[in-house]
Amino acid sequence: MKYYEVKFCLSAPAELIGDVSDVVVALAGEAGFETFEENDEEGTLVGYVRQELFSAEQLDAQLALMPYDDEVQVSYNVSKAEDKDWNEQWEQEGFQPIVVDDRVVVHDGRHLPDVLTGDPALTMVEIDAHLAFGTGNHETTRLMISHLLRLNLTNARLLDCGTGTGILAITALKLGAHWAVGYDIDEWSVDNARHNAVINRVDDRFQSLLGDAQHVIPTLNGPFNVVTANINRNILLSDMSLFVSRLAPGGHLLLSGFYRDDLHLIVDCAQALGLHLTHQSAEGDWQSCCLQRC
Numbered sequence: 001m002k003y004y005e006v007k008f009c010l011s012a013p014a015e016l017i018g019d020v021s022d023v024v025v026a027l028a029g030e031a032g033f034e035t036f037e038e039n040d041e042e043g044t045l046v047g048y049v050r051q052e053l054f055s056a057e058q059l060d061a062q063l064a065l066m067p068y069d070d071e072v073q074v075s076y077n078v079s080k081a082e083d084k085d086w087n088e089q090w091e092q093e094g095f096q097p098i099v100v101d102d103r104v105v106v107h108d109g110r111h112l113p114d115v116l117t118g119d120p121a122l123t124m125v126e127i128d129a130h131l132a133f134g135t136g137n138h139e140t141t142r143l144m145i146s147h148l149l150r151l152n153l154t155n156a157r158l159l160d161c162g163t164g165t166g167i168l169a170i171t172a173l174k175l176g177a178h179w180a181v182g183y184d185i186d187e188w189s190v191d192n193a194r195h196n197a198v199i200n201r202v203d204d205r206f207q208s209l210l211g212d213a214q215h216v217i218p219t220l221n222g223p224f225n226v227v228t229a230n231i232n233r234n235i236l237l238s239d240m241s242l243f244v245s246r247l248a249p250g251g252h253l254l255l256s257g258f259y260r261d262d263l264h265l266i267v268d269c270a271q272a273l274g275l276h277l278t279h280q281s282a283e284g285d286w287q288s289c290c291l292q293r294c
Helices: 014-030 056-063 086-093 139-150 167-174 187-199 213-219 233-245 260-272
Strands: 003-011 035-038 044-050 073-080 098-100 104-107 123-126 157-161 179-184 206-210 224-230 247-259 275-283 286-293
Touching: 003 014, 014 044, 014 056, 056 073, 098 139, 104 139, 104 167, 123 167, 139 167, 139 224, 139 247, 139 275, 139 286, 157 167, 157 213, 157 233, 167 179, 167 187, 167 206, 167 224, 179 187, 179 213, 187 206, 213 233, 224 233, 233 247, 233 260, 247 260, 260 275, 260 286
Parallel strands: 104 123, 157 179, 157 224, 179 206, 224 247
Antiparallel strands: 003 044, 003 073, 035 044, 098 104, 247 286, 275 286
16 A cells, blocks of 8 residues: 655644644544654654545644644645555554553553463453554543443443444453444454454454444444444534434443543533433543433
8 A cells, every 4th residue: 555654743832742742643543544653853743644545635624623722833744655564564563551440451462561461350452453543542542441441331232433443342342241333434444443353352242344424323233332432523523413323221422532622512412412421531631421321
């Protein structure tokens, strides 16, 4: 596959650079970017996107959602990326284990400290990301896993909207859920989620589908006890009625991918659909919430 290399230049106060970089990664991910690299030059970030999927208009629309005032500016330059084996690079790099609430350990199967493997109280989730998003490195993924840990998932049916690597569905299955369905608009992610279900030995209880909410959700047999969606604010607001259409009475809708200042918009939309807020949490600028159907 051919990729574009996009160099983002971040102009922001020094204390905000890290947060701004995280926001750019999340927003660019919604515009089709698959992976990012640290850059030696301070205030820069390099992202990679398949040439056939790149849209400057879509990227600009995402960056316009930045939750900062005029003190933060983001510009970018696009060039053709050097041809190289991206999967081989991922195999060499991977990621360090992520521990969520001292109960779930997300790892890549290669960077797992021995001390963690012998604790039966820990739920181990192996993610071979293959450039799809969702390894637990991002705040919103950790927030969503924390919400899952607050629920009784025994024998639950779960719908994971925008499944990415399948991390949320797979974690739920390993925490006791009976069945999970995940969907994504990216074929690479759909295949990767299936792959990760296999290596976690939950593939007999997981279905990964290609498509968006409008095309996939109406075809599903419900109801689901839990619906998860870690997507950007606009998609959450647009698709929430579809999420709720397959949510069982008393079921929980877990949402993230939006900022603290947007929580009231999410809650207002949910309340209009017959849900009420039961829990909220945040990490940095990122917000998440748990809503329950009345």
